[in-house]
Amino acid sequence: MSTAIGTAPNRAQPVGDDVPDVGGEWEHESMPSFAPSSAMVGRDADLAVVRRAFESAVDGMPAALLVEGEAGIGKSRLLREFAVEVADRADVHVGWCLDLGAARTPYGPLTGILRSLVETVGVDEARQAVGVGAEALGMLLPALASVPTERAGTSPERLRDAIATLIETAAARAPQVLIVEDLHWADESTLAILSFLLRTLTRGRILLLLSCRSDDVRRGDAVSRFIAEAARARLLERVALQRLEADAVRALAEQITGHPLSEGALERVQERAEGVPFFVEEIAGCTAGPLPDGLRDILLGRFDRLGDDARRVVQIASGAERPLAHPLLVRLTDLGEERLDDALREAMSSGILVISDDLYRFRHALLREAVHADLLPGERSRLHRSYAETLEAYCDDTESGDAAALAYHWQLAQDERRALIAAVEAMRHAKARFAFGAAARFGELALDLWPHVPDAADAAGVAHLELLHTLGSILRNAGDGERALAVANLALDEVDSSTIDPRLHARLLRNKALYLVNLGRAGAIPLLQQALAIVDENVDDDRLRAELLNQLASRRMIAGDRVEAIAIATEAAEVAERAHSDDQLSIAANVRGASRAHLGDIEGGIREYGIARDLARGSTAEMRYRVNYSDLLGLLGRYREALLLAEEGLARARVLGVERTSGSIMAQNMAVPLLERGDIARVEEMLARDFMQGTLRVFRMYATMTRVRVLAWRGRSAEAADAMREWLPAFRETGGVERQIWYDSVVMAVAVAESAGDPRGALAAILAMIDDEGPALLHQRRLLLQAGAIIAELRASGDDVVEASRAVAAAWAAQSSQLRAGTWSSLLDALLVPTAEALDAAIDLADGEDVPVTFRVVTRIERARMLVHAGERAAAAPLLADAEKIADELGHVQLQAAVAEFATAAGLRAGDEDEAALLTARERQVLALIAEGLSNRQIGERLFISAKTVSVHVSAVLRKLGVSTRTEAALTARASAVLS
Template sequence: MTMSAPAMIGRHADLARLEARLDEVRAGAPFTVIIGGEAGIGKTRLVREFTAGLAPDVRLLAGQCVDLGSVAAPYAPVKTALRTLVAEEGASRVLEAVGPGRAALVALLPELAASESGDVGAPGAGIASGQLHEAIAVLLETFSRERPIVFMIEDLHWIDAASLTLLRFLMRALGSSRVLTVLTYRSEDVTRGHPVRTFLSEAERDRWVERRELGRLTRAQVRKLAKSLMADEAPSESVFDTVFRRSDGVPFFVEELVGIDGCRDEGEVPDTLRELLLARYERLSESAQELLRLVATGGVRISHALLAAVHDGTPDELDTAARESVLAGVLMIEGDDYAFRHALVREAILADLLPGERARFHARYAEAYEAAAATGTRRLAAEISYHWLGAHDAARAFPATMQAMREARAAAAYATAAQLGERALGLWDVVPDPVAAAGMGKLELMGRTASHLRNAGEGERSLALIKAALAECPRDEPQYPRLLRDKALYLGNLGRPGSIETLEEALEVLGDSGADELRATVLTALAGRLMIDGRLDDAVDMADQAIDVAAGAGSPRYTSVATNIAGVSRAARGEVEQGVALVERARELAEGDGGALLRYWVNASDMHYLIGNHREAVRLAEEGLARAREQGVERSSGVILASNAVDPLFALGEWERAEELIDRALALDAPTPFNVYVLRARIWAMLWRGDTAGATDLYRRVRSSLLGVMEVEMQTRLGVGRVAIELALANDDLPGAWREARCILDEIHPPLPGYALPYLWAAARVIAAVRARPRAVTDATASEVEAAAPAFRALLDRMTFWPSHPIWGAFFEAELAEASDGAGAGVPGTDIAAWRSAVEASAASTAPGFLAPYALLRQAEAELGGADRPAARASLQASLDMSESGGVGAVRDRVVRVAAAAGIALDGVGGGAGLVAAAGGVAGSAASDADGAATAELTARERQVLELIAEGLSNRQIGERLFISGKTASVHVSAILRKLGAATRTEAAYRAGALS
């Protein structure tokens, strides 16, 4: 009788699905399959069958998560998988393939340092988690070009926090690879609050992820499985009925029930699950049982060398007991390791240990790991800490926990480092002389743990821990102002108020006796927060003080950052040339300092965009983004730099290039204070490209998450506020548009001109709309708008110093100017001369590209009001041509509507003659002929999209139906409208129906 069924039963559809996904991966489409199910359901058997059938050209990199309690060893399953790659390809080739990420990979796998010439630096020196994640992604992508890779991680329910964060990154970042990621987890262990539960919810929203839950076997499948296990001995119906009922269709339970010797009638079937799991174990000799209890204490899988180190018998006694356990089907041999045939058996045996026995076994493992750590290159402090805790020896667990925290930090496993720091803090009061054992005081440990939490994305917990440290720290301790500074930084990272007041308190505490280096960091941080809050004069004063202190302390980094802030603040208050010069001076001071250079690229790229130097802004932002990726901070500074490239790319009309940056930035799942900028950019782009519904939906979904950042950042209030105004206008919600527009009048400090000027243009559109349609709002609102109009103009007049003022000022005036005669007399936005001035202003090299077609459209509308149809047709044609070539779909759609309403035929609008004829009440066949020719030009995918348009689906719904992104669906819709010459989706749907 076999221990396991010779053939897999009931999982052939799941196996075929895995094989189909691998075929897709071969073609260059990376994919992730997540396999869940209850214990014993057959997850391991399925993936074993799958990997056993892999073709020779497929590389398998597999790792298994380790059960080390609440804090698992960082990257344990990932290290196992990558060491397979190193063994196959050699350390030198792996390091060569990873390129700039060599130091990060060495930090993860210190044994690789032996193959290096010493140019990668000390392992872990300056390594950020982003660098390590990027290095692993590059490694997998590089080797997958040679051979498809199956990257498999089993037992996700035991995964460590660092590995889980890495998986999140890889699922989004492996966009150009041939990697099939296969993950397994035990569903009943992923309970509410388990980190994997959130991971699974996020993964389900990704179209490149498939989650499969394995179900229980049917009665027929259980019968087939039982027969395969019993060979020629078919079970009686009564035994089979009992096996089916007691196993509940779980394959492992079927194997255990059938595998019990003499199980030929119901009386032989164990009464409880525990008895079933221990049935084979209890038939073994005492020496074999003791060995299994020892193995269970060590984990699901134990190497022979480690087992020999912890076993207190002779080698022969170990071999005899191990052989007996293997023959009984309790243990399996996998290479040089012993592994339980199923984790459930290990857990049942572990629960059977006596308390004293458990503590002794844990102590043996701890000592064995300590001996291995003293002689090898692998980091084992997490294992040592876990086992000393299991042995109830806090005095020896504490230093191991501290070392494990340092090792996790060296490997950029911030989440694990934070967990270990919290464990050490929990042991602090029960350990003799913890300061000596830790090498630091409790407050410093709290500060470092809070920093690890922040770097792990746990902003709220990091802030809570800093607050706890401040509560324990006397105000006159040197640590107190440092903790205040950290609290202010964490508040800022969370987009929460209070940073300025906290930094001011830190300066007060420092007085005249504080260290200059700390004072420089506090002054610089305060100057930055004041700048973001719009308190420009205060920001300049504070930045100047920071420059003096930082220079005196010999700190080029903070001298550079403070100079940078002083430059931006001076420019924003009117000293533009001096401000730009100071920002460039900041770059000179930052040379060689990665952090200071990133601050330069962020502020310099934004400044150049706001003054209209769009190509220079793109160059600076992309230069900084490349460095951010190298430094492993793409999820923070990199996301901001991506957004700084996106806005000028929009201005240049390079929408697709900008969308790629947005997709990449959002895929990194950065904290909201960083994501806010790319979210705002995406919403604005969707609106101006013609997807008002999609933009409105996205804005409603993310608005609540943006509010916190808007509260503490003026630039975010103005940037998001402008988008909100334009969305409300596009949805014909004048009361809502006015609520958003008037907010700028509530700013306590003068608004930042680069952000305020476009906002004021949007506000002028609201004022004009209310004046033109006063009945669309209440009388009170109409009166409020009229009363506030002079304040908007006063704000505009205050910003004449800003380089782009002539452009935005011309548009502001054109929106409000009224024609003196004709149909537009007395109506805002109908003065032809004002719109001609706006068209002239939009032709400047510093003007965003979308303004020109908009200005020409508005000029055409004014010309129609003045009964100058030839001029109107020329303006509409020019607007149409520019909006189509520039990708400004919203303007193009409006041009077509205006032309159709006026009965004006435009070149390049398919069916134009038909539109004119319809307006005149005359029908003809020319349109149908043109439509037929245009439809013939549609690709197969476009025809699919056209059918879904006819069903009334949105771009997002089309994307979900066809397994493409909403953005890609939008591109297809735009192409269909262009080819059919349709002005709207409804018109396209009509034509599709007419031609079917």
């Protein structure tokens, strides 16, 4: 089996004739050739954890580990030992994050890993596997792109999907071990890809190993958030390396010195090294003179003993953020070939520098940092100037020379003008590759440098307002809505209406409106109106005007002003017609369709959506049509059609190469109809993969509403209440400008109250919704139907529900005739005014596919109550049995409890009924595996279901068997005929 180790797939390529591309994306060698003379000690338990994860990956269950600890603790050594160990069983690919200060290289460690993966599977197979994603991947690996053009056909989604597909393709050939070193220096684009991969790669022989220097991770920064979120979602197992105990320190030191240590010597080593392996090695290697006193002296001890030439070479090497090729050192040192060779041999024999695949690097990052910190300020400035000048002189262009490195070196060289030029170029370079987090850092660096450069606009090639406009958009795409809004405000504060380009002024206003929408805040409509006024008066640009009109119409519609929205969208369509813009025509029809439907004109709304569909074919508006129309179908209770349309949208997303990103928003839009149809397991799987991670706040609100409903469904009322409480302030803020978010907050309140056994509180939330004077949307229909079920439950408890029934009936009757007709009306009538005939009909209606599945249980319980009240207990029994079976199949804890409570109170549960009759077929399977002693995860793997679904079945088994532990359940199973 092939391995990347030793094959040097990530060797830096020369630029021009002989100068290495130290300014380009550095692709580190697969594994350093240097290895300490001592064997690794004290890490057996940690290595065992990595081995277990690897075996899981080999079995097809992807795993991810974060190996973390302080500097010098042995993270890289552990991973190197493991990689060598599995080299004959897996392909190993290594990438390194680079230390470029605050402005980090986009996709730092990924380029080398991806190049190694492509070499593993072959260029042709890689291009075939990723399909349309080849152009996106070609931004990082030019060999994959068919033509070196601008990336008009690419997107962040395609790039992420292409990376995941490439990894999966390689994993089909052999187990893949992906190692990312020095995560503490990772840029946001790298973290975003890693987060995406952790959630997406759910199958395949893949092991992801990350190393991180824990003392360099600051609380609240991007790396800290990534680690916390991944660990909280159980996507990443953390392996914290501890300092060595005294016995391990002795073993390591004695290996290096070659003789036993006295107790006194061991005590001195332990006192200075404090159990850190790297420091133990350094101290043990000090064979001459007294032991160094401090850590700085320990690190510089080897350096201080070098000759002048070797010291000079090491100092120069410390200025590089990546390994160096020999030709570059020749140019930087100006020593000549022979003197340089001698100096390098001395530095390597002293254990400071090592050769890794024909490149020179420090044996440990701590050595480089210590040498670099020991330079005088003037020395450091001159060193980085020489690096920057060499990059500019010997690289063909700044893009291939890595603008990030230029910005880094010019900044440390204290040349603010050249640093500004490089920062702006690095921002553009990162933005073009969808590395928005890195682009934002460089853009902010440019803003910081701007006041210090007299001719900043001429130097940077961009006006200050244009820079702010671009940076705001970058920050928005990076997911930092607050900073995007702050930059937009800064830009608008600088606007001089007498001199600014009207188009730019309008776009700045439009962007601020967009940022407010993203944050769920008020104020977008006046800004769009202002932008439109500027365009109407000063700009002859129908496409821009149509775009602004559509955005304004959309905001009006979402706020509930549907008549106004239709008028504005109609005007947008007229302007878009003149501009020959089909996508804007489609969006206008989309807005009209939603508005007409919410006004009660369902047929008119559907016709508009048909127009939107026809105009959107092949344009950027297609996914918007599918998302919005499937949402409308779900609100109308046409769940089958909604799911079919959404699934077609996912198929289209696959063609576009955005299945796991933009397509995931479509998948989230499927969650509500899936839940209403009772496919709770599929919804839980979607939520477990956290499709909304990193998206706009409003989308996270939609996902939160679904999560709260799922938790309530499963009877986890406290967790549901906590999730609602955490997000309620955001729902209240956004609900003031987005009516559908306000309705979602009511949905959550009802679900939480019902799950907690508080039907009165749930009904109160719905009645408050009815009393609210805001515009009604289709979202209220499902809540009114739920009110019928709650009223039926309260009536059975003896509550006076007459007034509530009237209020709900009146609200239902206030809908248009198109909305009042149909199955839902009959169901609601039967629950509000129950009769035998109405409930019998309602049971049949509830079994239809476009009715919320919970009403199959609700209608049966209500009919059984009526029969018991009339003394017809025998007729009620089969209805309750059906209700119990349905509730169990759904895993709906609240309904299960309601059925059990009524059956017990009515005396309809047979006391001598054996356990086997209580368990569903799936529960019997789960019980059999419990009896075998399997864990939830093992049961899930055996039955091909999620661990969460297993936990629900286990809870049902324990409840039905009347036991409290898995052990008791297993004993009951063995002692009875439950499993026979």
